[in-house]
Amino acid sequence: MEEKAASLSKKISILSKDLEWYRTELNALQKQVELLKHEKYQPTVQQDTVQPRKEKVEVIEIRKEPLVVKIPESVIVSKPQQTVTPPSQTQKPKPSFSLEEYIGGNIINKIGIAILIIGIAIGVKYASDAGLISPLTRIVFGYLAGAGILTTAVKLKKKYEGFSAVILSGGMATLYFTTLFAYSRYGLIPQAVAFTVMIIFTAFTVFAATVYNRQEIGIFGLVGAYGVPFLLGGGSGRVGNLFSYMTIINIGILVLSFKKYWNILNYVTFSLSWIIFCIWFFLEYNSAQHQTIAIVFSSCFFIIFYLDFMVYKIISKENLNAKDLVLLLLNSFVYFSIGCVIFNRINDGIYLGLFTLANAVIHLFFSYAVYKDKKIDRKLFYLLMGLVICFVTIAIPIQINGNWVTLFWAAEIFVLFWVGRIKKVEFYEWLAFTMLLPGVFSLIQDWVNAYFKIKTLHPFFNITFLTSLMMVCSLAGVIFLNKKKPLHSEGYSRFALSRIVNYPIPIVLFLITYFTFYYEISHFWLQRYRSSSVALDTYTLFDEDLLQFRRLWLLNYTALFMSAFSFLSIRKIKYSSVAWSSLCLATLTVTLILSLGLSDLSTLRSHYLSGYNSEYFYQGKWYIYFRYVCFTFLSVLMYHMYLLSKMDLLNKSVLKISPAALNLFILIALSSELTNIMVINHSKDVVRYEMLSHKVGYTVLWGIYSLSMIAFGIWKKKKWIRIPAIVLFGIALIKLLIYDISGLATGYKVIAFVALGVLLLIVSFLYQKFKNIILSSDE
Structure with a gap:
């Protein structure tokens, strides 16, 4: 008072x-x-x-x-x-956003009702475990608590509508899980009654959410009911009942979407439904027991969420946004993935193609509905037709084999980019680029399953190879389309889009194309190696030479691939960055061939001459002459390296350095060939003549090659050719004085010294004779 x-x-x-x-x-x-x-x-x-x-x-x-x-x-x-x-106290402006008021009047009540529901559940569970109350009493108590909460909400509606909405949603959640407990755990009410009651609760929740026009009722009332499966735990064993319960809730969301489209409510229900289903599917699914349940309820979830999305878009005529697009594509992909796993285990996947076509038909039906209504955003029609094309495209390969995920990504990348570029919808292009990463990872997984496990594959005629080609064609199509249909609209983010199409995608295409054929060649020789086993008394013997041939063919393929890339760099893709990359990769390939390749060729020659394991495996003259096949691939690559070095896109210094590198590579190959010729002609004394080739043969060869380079440099007036030749002469001389004279007979020492001395005199004579020409107009 x-x-x-x-x-x-x-x-x-x-x-x-x-x-x-x-x-x-x-x-x-x-x-x-x-x-x-x-x-x-x-x-x-x-x-x-x-x-x-x-x-x-x-x-x-x-x-x-x-x-x-x-x-x-x-x-x-x-x-x-x-x-x-x-006075001033009555003229105070409306205060801005108050964090304290928001927390106190909005957040705390939601947390409070959630805690209240959890408290009721914990109390009922405790009383149940302690045997304090009977199952019937627990259920009655649950219904009374829910009814009391609803009564409080109704009384508070006039003055505190927002608070009343939160209270009402908590009451509906309480009634939901009370009904499920009564039916699923205790069996106090029959199935028909339980489902009828659940439908009534769902209808009332939808009605209340519409009357209040607040998302809280839907979130706490419908979505909050998803906590029931976790409260029940895994011991119920009634999966069908659980998914039926979830389906009823999702139907309530669907009905609500006819009047309201609350993003948070739809996202939460979508996420919870598929997360719960996927957790059960990957942990508990058994084809013999759950096949029908999985097909029926995954289809129900897919159709309900599809309708939930489409109904509102058709009614509201709203434009398609990024969140809606992600939700639609994710719903399609999750359902399709689960369906492929299910149908792949039915009669060895005989119905996979039919299931894929069924997905295409569903998307075609909705795309037709969108097409008939001209007021709906055309982007939605293009998206749905893109999905139709994707599923129709991969239906046949899926029917043949189960590499469906990679095929899906490959088709999706090209189709979305095509739609985005033709119809000038930039978002579709960005979406296509976001699918590149999962597509590449899916392809790598296919490679691991096919090539890194003991499997028998028909070379170049297997589903993994065809899947890789599909990805190659998809990315090549994106690059081709970008070239034929360049960006013109000012609304496009030209800089970002052009950089993605011009750099990351070509690099990924290059790598995928290379490894597509690389793994096929590698797996072919590995299969031959595994099939060459010979069982002996104490161990199993394999033809190790097949591994040498495997590496040599991989190097030959790499040389051919890099030659083709160099050819494109010279004739078609005239960019300095591409030319530099091509030249560096070609140089690396030649280095590998002259190191690893020549080593493997020497091993094959030694095995052929010594008859290593010849009693178990066939060894022919192919072991000797195969080196010339390798030299052919090497020569083609080195020729393209020479053409690359003359391109105007590269620095002038490359024109001087590249010939020196090419001459070095040629000299290494000639040195190896000299050893090969001397060893083959003296096969009965391989070790001695191999040593002579290294000590005497190389010194003389290097001197002759240096003389040739100097003569050519004088003729062409190229100083940067003569200088490396003089350096090579110096190396040969140092080698003669330090390495060659040790362990050589006197006759061979005389040959080496005389030959090198004569060559040096010839070089000096050439410099004296053509001195005026060299100094007058040298480059």
Whole structure:
């Protein structure tokens, strides 16, 4: 009572101050009105007193009236009437967003109702475990608690509608899991009654959400009911009942979408439904027991969420946005993935193609509905038709084999990019690029399953190879389409899109194309190696030479691939970055061939000459002559390296460095061939003649090659050719003095020294004879 009296006295004092302030303002206004009335008649009096004959003076003095009138105007400009308002405490502007008010009035009530529901559940569970109450009492208590919460919500609706909505949603969630407990765990009510009650609750929740026009009711009432499976635990074993319960809830969401499309509610229900289903599917699914359940309820979820999305778009005519697009594609992909796993285990996947076509038909049906209604965003039609094309495209390969995921990604990448570029929808192009990463990972997984496991595959005629080619064609199609249909619209993010199409996608295409054929060649020789086994008494023997041939053919293929890439760099793709990349990769390939390749060729030659395991495996002259096949591939690649070095796109220094590198590669190949010839012609003393080739043969060969380079450099007036030749002469001389003379017979020492000395004299003679030519116009 004292507090009320104090507050009333404060209000009286405030009102009395307001009255005094209004009285003061009224007095001021009255004085201003009297002043205006007085000034209104003052000009006429001045006209009477001023001499009427002096018209100019009379006019001037009449025109001077504004000087007097400005005084009240200045008073009016001060706008005292604007101050005739309640005191400052009644004129406070509306406060901006208050975090405290938001937390206290919005967040806390939701947390509170969630905690209340959890508390009720924990209390019921505790009483159940302790045997304090019977199952019937628990269920009755649950219904009473839910009813009490609903009653409270109804009473609070008039004054506190937002708070009432949260309370009502909590009450509906309580009734939901109480009904499920009564049927699933305790068996107190039959299935028909339980489902009828659940339908009634769902209908009431949808009705309440529509009346309140608030998402909280749907989130807590419908989505909150998804917590039931976790409260029940895994011991119920009634999967069909659980998914039926979830289906009823999702149907309620679907019905609600006819009038409302609350994003948070739809995203949460979509996520929870598929997460719960996928967890069960990957952990508990058994084809013999759950096949029908999995097909029926996965289809129900897919159709419900598809309708949930489409119905609102058709009714509202809203434009397609990124979140809707992700939701639609994710729903399609999750359902298709689960369906492929299910049907792949039915009669060895005989129905996979039919299931894929069924997906295409579903998307075709909705695309037709969108097409008929011209007011709906055309982007949605293009998206659905893209899905139709994707599923029809991969139906036949899926029927043949189960590499469906990679095929799906490959087709999706090209189709979405094609739709985006043809119809000038930039978002579709970005979506195609986002699918590149999962597509590549899916292809790598296919490679691991096919090539890194002991499997028998028909070379170049297997589903993994065809899947890889599909990805190659998809990315090549994107690049081709980008070239034929360049970006013109100013609305496009030209810089970002062009960089993605011009750099990452070509690099990925290059790598996928290379490894597509690489793994096929590798797996072919590995299969031959595994099939060459010979069982002996204590161990199994394999033909190790097949591994040498495997690596050599892989190097030959790499040389051919890099030659083709260099050819494209020279003729078609005329960019400096591509030319540099091609030259570097070609140089790396040649280095590998001259190191690993020559080593493997030497091993094959040694096995052929020594007859290593010849009693178990066939060894023919192919072991010797195969080196010339390798040299053919090497020569083609080195020729393209020479053409690359002459391109204007590269620096001039490359033109000088590249010939030196090419000469080095040629010299290494000739040195290896010299050893090969000497060893083959003296097969009975391989070790001795191999050593002679290294000590004497290489020194003489290098001297002759240096002389040839110097002569060519003098003829062409190329200083940067002669200098490396002189350096090579120096290396040969150092080799002769340090390495060759040790362990050589006197005759061979004489041959080496005399040959190198003669060559040096010839070089000196050439420099003396052509000195004027060299110094006059040298490059």
